[in-house]
Amino acid sequence: MDYNFKKEQAYIKAKKKVKDIKGFYIHLVIIFFSLPIIILTNLMFVPGFHYFWFSVFGWGLAIFFHGISVFGLKGLGFTKDWEENKIKEIMEEHLKKEI
Template sequence: MNIESNNHKLRLKAAKRVEEIKGFYTHLVATFIIPPFLVFINLQTAPQFHWFWIAIAAWFVGLIIHWFYVFGSAQFLDEWEAKKLNEVLEDHEDKSEFIQEQYYLKTKKKVNEIKGFYVHFGVSILAVFIIVLVNLQFVPDFYFFWYAVAGICIALFFHWFGVFGFDKLGFGKNWEEKKIQEFINKMS
């Protein structure tokens, strides 16, 4: 049971690491789409004031912090997390129950992510409808709703990508399993 428990802990740790890396790469890909879109919006709507520099600076600060969290501080965080997990496991009487609970929580998280995407999709459709109506009612000479629709579509794409899209690009379960096994081999 102890070997099985250790293998399970290594697997959970490796799976968490793979999720962190995927999150960073999603953020990195978004860097090539969202900041240029912000520049475009700024130059089309208020070319006299270049606010996009503030947005780009904030975006890159966020990207650097995300990189540091995923790659720069990974060893420190891994050691701390392993220590805390061992403390929890020592306090837990039935370790198999704890493992089942972890699987349940992981499955529940995935279901909530999927549900969150569909809620986002529904709210986005409603928001686009309202924005188009407001635009056509109050400013019929300038179709600003296209900017909002483009931004909403980009946000929906990245939300979809985070929930479903990795499979489509070869970073799905097979890639995850391969990376998890690599991390397990390094940690063993």
Template sequence: MRSEEDELRYIKAQKKVKKIKDFYSHLLVYAVIIPIIIGINLKFTPNYHWFWFSMIGWGVGLALHALQTFEGYKIFLGKDWEEKKIKELMEQDYRNGK
């Protein structure tokens, strides 16, 4: 049975894991959409490469999202990653007394 403090740590860790999952979703959408935009640009207006504006602008937003999400955390996904990450964050909070 978990104490109230452990329950709060678990909820906090879950929120952090959700932020990380949201970032990876954002990255996946970027990786799918940008090539489509490049293809459209090169097919219809090959003499003017306007795709750079989308790619760089969105890339900056993605980089800022990464900085916000991974404030000191290792970027690694593996088997049972979510549960391991939740436990790691809970242990970290426990050591820090939060």
């Protein structure tokens, strides 16, 4: 009975971690599509002052720290079913810590 509780608790923690990872990738996609619009707008309307660098550095720092908070210093990898694999991996980590 105690094992089932630990397994369910590990699943909940793993699911939260996957949600955080998905949030990071959404953040990355938004930046990827927004920065070119900001750069283009700046260069079209105020070509003498390149204020887009403030956005580039600000969002660059934000995505860096967001990535560190989500992944730590580990590398990234994708498989076909990365979400399910990530949930299983995180569950196994939590179960090993509990046992």
